[in-house]
Amino acid sequence: KNEVEQSPQNLTAQEGEFITINCSYSVGISALHWLQQHPGGGIVSLFMLSSGKKKHGRLIATINIQEKHSSLHITASHPRDSAVYICAPFNTDKLIFGTGTRLQVFP
Amino acid sequence: EAQVTQNPRYLITVTGKKLTVTCSQNMNHEYMSWYRQDPGLGLRQIYYSMNVEVTDKGDVPEGYKVSRKEKRNFPLILESPSPNQTSLYFCASSFAVRGPQHFGDGTRLSIL
Numbered sequence: 283k284n285e286v287e288q289s290p291q292n293l294t295a296q297e298g299e300f301i302t303i304n305c306s307y308s309v310g311i312s313a314l315h316w317l318q319q320h321p322g323g324g325i326v327s328l329f330m331l332s333s334g335k336k337k338h339g340r341l342i343a344t345i346n347i348q349e350k351h352s353s354l355h356i357t358a359s360h361p362r363d364s365a366v367y368i369c370a371p372f373n374t375d376k377l378i379f380g381t382g383t384r385l386q387v388f389p
Numbered sequence: 390e391a392q393v394t395q396n397p398r399y400l401i402t403v404t405g406k407k408l409t410v411t412c413s414q415n416m417n418h419e420y421m422s423w424y425r426q427d428p429g430l431g432l433r434q435i436y437y438s439m440n441v442e443v444t445d446k447g448d449v450p451e452g453y454k455v456s457r458k459e460k461r462n463f464p465l466i467l468e469s470p471s472p473n474q475t476s477l478y479f480c481a482s483s484f485a486v487r488g489p490q491h492f493g494d495g496t497r498l499s500i501l
Binding site: 312313315317323324325326327330368370372375376377379380381382 | 431433
């Protein structure tokens with residue numbers, strides 16, 4: 283069993299829809315990162331959080347350390363949000379990466 | 390502009406021909422790391438460095454070498470590349486081990 287599980291693996295949405303991507307992990311962590319990988323391959327760090335909730339524009343990330351679960355929400359999705367979203371918990375001294383959720387938003 | 394620069398972006402080469410992928414960051418970050426990304430496997434750490442002259446193995450270090458002689462540079466060396474090292478490689482840096490990582494644009498290596 284993978285230490286980090288993301289769901290869904292693939293997600294298709296219409297522009298304007300509310301999106302939720304889930305991440306569950308099995309190891310103890312001190313923080314969790316959400317990354318965005320663009321179709322061209324570049325990776326951008328979206329959030330680092332260790333408790334509660336963070337918001338940046340239309341993106342919201344939440345984490346429940348006790349339940350070992352994090353979610354990434356996108357409000358009013360847009361085609362430019364199309365990307366792979368990667369959950370990466372920080373365990374001991376390194377990041378452990380999920381395999382990502384591929385999101386496609388159509389106009 | 391704060392950035393992590395990798396070179397080359399693309400490389401096709403043959404088995405056994407030594408190659409180096411360079412990585413440089415201009416943010417004075419102490420922590421640097423190399424990852425490879427393969428379909429269905431996600432990102433896996435190859436090597437990391439906590440500071441100058443301090444490097445350590447990640448999850449998949451076999452067949453790779455690194456060095457950290459200066460704070461800004463962290464080259465990845467494949468002494469004798471093999472086809473199973475065909476992959477997309479990313480260098481990343483952060484101010485601290487668990488801090489937000491800044492990624493380079495990636496290097497796509499094909500080893501024939």
